[in-house]
Amino acid sequence: MGEMVNVAVDAMGGDNAPGEIVKGVVEALNADRRIKVFLAGREPLIQEELKKYTYDPERLEVVHAQEVIETGEPPVMAVRRKKDSSIVKCMYLVKEGECDALVSAGSTGALLVGGQVIVGRIKGVERPPLAPLIPHMDGVSLLLDCGANVDARPGQLLQFAKMGSVYMEHVIGVANPRVGLVNIGVEEEKGNALTKEAYPLLRHCPEINFIGNVEARDIPLGAADVLVCEAFAGNIVLKMLEGVSGALIQKIKAGMMSSLRSKLGAALVKPALKRTLKGFSTEEYGGAPLLGLNGLVVKTHGSSSAVEIRNSILQCIAFKEQNINQKIKEQVVLGD
Amino acid sequence: MGEMVNVAVDAMGGDNAPGEIVKGVVEALNADRRIKVFLAGREPLIQEELKKYTYDPERLEVVHAQEVIETGEPPVMAVRRKKDSSIVKCMYLVKEGECDALVSAGSTGALLVGGQVIVGRIKGVERPPLAPLIPHMDGVSLLLDCGANVDARPGQLLQFAKMGSVYMEHVIGVANPRVGLVNIGVEEEKGNALTKEAYPLLRHCPEINFIGNVEARDIPLGAADVLVCEAFAGNIVLKMLEGVSGALIQKIKAGMMSSLRSKLGAALVKPALKRTLKGFSTEEYGGAPLLGLNGLVVKTHGSSSAVEIRNSILQCIAFKEQNINQKIKEQVVLGD
Numbered sequence: 001m002g003e004m005v006n007v008a009v010d011a012m013g014g015d016n017a018p019g020e021i022v023k024g025v026v027e028a029l030n031a032d033r034r035i036k037v038f039l040a041g042r043e044p045l046i047q048e049e050l051k052k053y054t055y056d057p058e059r060l061e062v063v064h065a066q067e068v069i070e071t072g073e074p075p076v077m078a079v080r081r082k083k084d085s086s087i088v089k090c091m092y093l094v095k096e097g098e099c100d101a102l103v104s105a106g107s108t109g110a111l112l113v114g115g116q117v118i119v120g121r122i123k124g125v126e127r128p129p130l131a132p133l134i135p136h137m138d139g140v141s142l143l144l145d146c147g148a149n150v151d152a153r154p155g156q157l158l159q160f161a162k163m164g165s166v167y168m169e170h171v172i173g174v175a176n177p178r179v180g181l182v183n184i185g186v187e188e189e190k191g192n193a194l195t196k197e198a199y200p201l202l203r204h205c206p207e208i209n210f211i212g213n214v215e216a217r218d219i220p221l222g223a224a225d226v227l228v229c230e231a232f233a234g235n236i237v238l239k240m241l242e243g244v245s246g247a248l249i250q251k252i253k254a255g256m257m258s259s260l261r262s263k264l265g266a267a268l269v270k271p272a273l274k275r276t277l278k279g280f281s282t283e284e285y286g287g288a289p290l291l292g293l294n295g296l297v298v299k300t301h302g303s304s305s306a307v308e309i310r311n312s313i314l315q316c317i318a319f320k321e322q323n324i325n326q327k328i329k330e331q332v333v334l335g336d
Numbered sequence: 337m338g339e340m341v342n343v344a345v346d347a348m349g350g351d352n353a354p355g356e357i358v359k360g361v362v363e364a365l366n367a368d369r370r371i372k373v374f375l376a377g378r379e380p381l382i383q384e385e386l387k388k389y390t391y392d393p394e395r396l397e398v399v400h401a402q403e404v405i406e407t408g409e410p411p412v413m414a415v416r417r418k419k420d421s422s423i424v425k426c427m428y429l430v431k432e433g434e435c436d437a438l439v440s441a442g443s444t445g446a447l448l449v450g451g452q453v454i455v456g457r458i459k460g461v462e463r464p465p466l467a468p469l470i471p472h473m474d475g476v477s478l479l480l481d482c483g484a485n486v487d488a489r490p491g492q493l494l495q496f497a498k499m500g501s502v503y504m505e506h507v508i509g510v511a512n513p514r515v516g517l518v519n520i521g522v523e524e525e526k527g528n529a530l531t532k533e534a535y536p537l538l539r540h541c542p543e544i545n546f547i548g549n550v551e552a553r554d555i556p557l558g559a560a561d562v563l564v565c566e567a568f569a570g571n572i573v574l575k576m577l578e579g580v581s582g583a584l585i586q587k588i589k590a591g592m593m594s595s596l597r598s599k600l601g602a603a604l605v606k607p608a609l610k611r612t613l614k615g616f617s618t619e620e621y622g623g624a625p626l627l628g629l630n631g632l633v634v635k636t637h638g639s640s641s642a643v644e645i646r647n648s649i650l651q652c653i654a655f656k657e658q659n660i661n662q663k664i665k666e667q668v669v670l671g672d
Contacts (some may be wrong), residue, residue, distance in 0.1 A: 150528040176652075217576070217579040220580045233572055244577055246556070246578065249584075249613050255608045255612030258608045261604050269597075277587075277588075
């Protein structure tokens with residue numbers, strides 16, 4: 001067995017904090033002995049939750065943080081002012097090397113800002129992309145960038161492609177991942193100024209397996225393993241995926257309840273349907289890594305339940321053991 | 337009863353031409369006596385199909401066109417060279433005032449180019465947006481622009497908002513339609529350079545009912561009646577909607593077939609589910625109008641079946657009788 005994987009977890013972030021966060025932490029500790037968690041937040045609240053569970057106390061350390069950064073706060077100001085917040089404390093644990101990674105369901109803005117100004121970028125990385133795994137018909141794709149920094153430059157899209165390829169190959173285990181450029185047509189000349197300039201950069205890059213443009217329609221069919229785009233487009237892809245599946249499932253449920261006959265049928269299909277839809281839920285795959293930082297920062301959904309927190313923590317093991325940041329350095333910095 | 341509504345229909349466009357197109361034309365003729373159709377394409381093929389049906393021959397005229405513009409052809413060249421194509425013939429029927437509208441399932445590029453260079457823009461309209469109706473939980477929204485012209489300017493987004501409002505109110509019948517700006521956050525300061533500049537223009541426009549930014553996640557919930565965005569973003573919204581619903585429905589069907597128990601249930605829920613999902617299909621709402629031209633150009637899906645063709649033709653009645661283009665002129669040109 002290798003070294004321990006030390007993960008800082010923000011106990012106060014998200015809609016279900018601290019209850020579901022603490023539960024997810026305990027589940028991760030019990031699932032894998034390589035994990036040690038530094039749980040940051042209001043200690044009395046955390047201890048209250050911890051009482052409910054059994055776990056190895058040697059591998060859990062509570063780090064008291066009095067303040068909480070709320071989702072609506074202007075992130076730059078919040079990160080600067082709230083030094084005693086759970087997010088900022090987690091950031092310093094990573095910066096100072098005490099932790100390898102941090103997991104938070106809190107403010108995306110604060111994580112993006114703190115990731116850059118406290119944890120810091122890997123030298124040569126221009127912009128750290130937020131890279132969620134999104135489900136498709138037969139598996140998952142990595143979508144990057146979905147962050148807050150819109151209007152990326154073509155060279156940054158190339159860096160996203162390289163970092164995404166490293167992550168998909170070594171953390172998720174997809175050999176020679178197919179990289180697609182999210183675009184409004186498959187032909188090379190389609191798109192906006194950004195995609196037209198990015199296309200030849202991607203095509204001529206020997207380190208990635210570029211398969212060309214991917215239309216949004218084909219994303220849910222699994223057209224590529226790594227989906228490269230600027231953050232405005234990425235956000236729309238991600239939110240449409242979540243919004244359409246949510247609305248459709250709601251509509252299907254309502255449809256099934258519309259007659260006695262269909263209600264009977266619904267009772268029969270329910271278990272099979274639940275199994276099927278589980279694979280199409282974004283929660284199952286853990287949070288979204290913010291790639292290209294000196295350490296791993298994982299942003300989970302604001303609505304994270306224990307399962308997403310647990311999966312996000314467990315994801316950090318492969319990230320450390322596969323030495324992802326070293327590989328990113330080699331690809332992005334030396335490959336440029 | 338008012339005047340006849342003369343609609344040019346491209347018999348050769350789309351994957352199911354001419355069979356489904358001719359069928360849809362006949363259905364439209366039989367559904368409403370105000371409709372007269374000019375059906376352009378290879379006459380022998382069209383006559384062959386027409387033989388199958390009963391309809392009022394006084395209200396159908398076949399316009400022979402020898403050539404066909406294929407989907408993959410570079411549109412500018414195709415429109416210029418193929419003067420004897422079904423699309424170009426339809427364009428001239430509208431330009432010369434013989435027809436009020438044209439409906440085609442053919443090349444989007446050729447329709448966008450022909451719409452601008454043959455039919456022509458309404459004076460003052462900078463860019464004619466392609467504006468599909470997209471289904472949401474409880475109805476439909478108009479999404480514009482989904483065209484081929486990306487990188488719109490803020491003032492063009494304002495024109496889209498005005499044209500879309502006229503269309504939703506007077507063709508679809510939504511009183512005081514809510515206009516939303518598609519964005520990556522709800523706060524005014526969110527987004528890219530384009531949305532940040534467009535927001536105040538929309539907010540200060542007295543002719544529209546602007547409700548602010550709309551996140552993609554809320555589009556399927558019906559967050560706005562008119563969704564304003566630049567074409568790259570609009571294309572992603574539209575294609576994700578189609579792609580995710582398609583993939584999910586396929587997955588659900590497979591899930592239902594996974595066990596004997598669920599197969600039995602599937603047989604019981606099927607009729608109710610079919611009814612429910614019909615409301616979520618983009619086909620039901622007819623094609624996408626290209627707004628701001630001297631006449632109406634309607635683009636239907638390449639995969640259009642007769643029902644979409646019929647609905648698209650019938651849509652032209654309200655467009656003419658409500659005098660939409662006059663209203664667009666007043667809003668866009670005089671309102672500027």
